[in-house]
Amino acid sequence: MPSTATAHTNIALIKYWGKKNTRLNLPTTSSISLTLDQFYTKTTVTPNSQADQLFINGNATDATRVHNFLNNLRQYLGDFEPLTVTSNNHVPTSAGLASSASAFAALTAATARELNFNLPLTTLSRLARRGSGSASRSFYGHFAIWHEGIDDTSSFAESLNAPAMPIALVVAEVSDAAKKVGSTEGMRRAVTSPDYQDWLRESAKQLVDMKQAIQHSDIEKIGAIAEKNALSMHALNLTARQKPFTYFTCDTQRILSIVSDLRHQGILAFATLDAGPNVKIITTLDSAKLVEAALLSELPALHVQTATSGSGIIYD
Structure with a gap:
């Protein structure tokens, strides 16, 4: 019988941007x-x-990356026969909305279920990390932390067991086109920035502050830390010694300006971005409609959507 799993994507509030081991997908932070x-x-x-x-979405696709990942699973779980993977992806692909996170988390969970392995979530997250680092966090609902670790065993994600809070994320989709610089290549360039080591040190401090803000349900502090972390991450791309680049477009810059204006008006709004031009605005459920309206008043063709805290892995 086929096995099915659903995984939600996640947005990093404290970013993963750089690898200390590319074979194992071990992050620098x-x-x-x-x-x-x-x-x-x-x-x-x-x-x-x-x-x-x-x-993917009914279309046959080059399975090289998936085949390589399944072979990694075969090394850990033991050899198993070839698989047909049918994936319905409700995330724009390669546009900075972490489509690979939900994709590899769902694939890992479905494969383990098909093979009758009842593995703990921490083990599944560690396995999925080999396909996409961010996938390690998509096994958990609400807030999760991915420990950088020092080897294959110690680099895994787990739930932060955070209290419920009325946090919302307004997604401003500038483009659903595949990005010109993939995440892996972007990270390779970013680590050449002369500011990279300073970013690592600052990120470690921000991680501690973020955990405290989450436990206190302080959405304003969560947003402020996340915005600073994200913008400093993207600054690394511009200062890379090897082929500097940016994911920002003119619309990205306009949205960042709108978010800043909203804060000056007393509306809780902070921006974060992953590897792509799309902007995610951290706000409250009560303020989400105000944020959407402000964005659409200046960029009427913009596609906006409000997300809230999602669930962990789901099996059918």
Whole structure:
């Protein structure tokens, strides 16, 4: 029988941007994320007798990355027959909305279920990390922390067991096109920035402050720390010694300006961005509509959507 799992994507509030071991996908920093209810991947795996196959939203796709990842799972779980992977992705792909996080989390969970492995979430997160680092965090609802670790065993994610709070994320989708500089290449360039070591030290301090803000349900402090962390991360891209670049577009800059204006008007709004031009605005459920209206008043063609805290892995 086929096995199906659904994983929601997550947005990093304290970013992962750089690898100290590319083979194991070990990050240079620990990170904290919020799982989102509106963006998810539903994946079904079915054994077949020929070769690993991948279908995304009904279309056959090059399965090289998935095949390599499944071979990693075979090394850990033992050899298993080829799989047909059918994935319905409700996240724009390669546009900085962490589509790979939900995709590899769902694939890992569905494969383990198909093989009758009842693995703890920490182990699943460690396995999924090999396909996409951010996938390690998508096994958990609400807030999660991914420990950078020092080796394959110690680099995993777990829930922060945070209190419920009326946090919301307004997603301003500037583009759903695949980005020109992929995340892996972007990180490779960013670590050449002369400011990279300073960013690592500051990120470690921000991680401690973020955990405290989350436990106190202080959404304003959560937003302020996340915005500073994200903008300093993107500054690394501009100061890279090897092929400096940016994910920002003119619309990205306009949205950042709108967010700043909203704060000056007394509306809680802070921006964060992953590897792409799309901006996510951290706010409260009560203020989300105000943020949406402000964005659309200046950029009427912009696609906006409000997400709230999402759930962890779901099995069908």
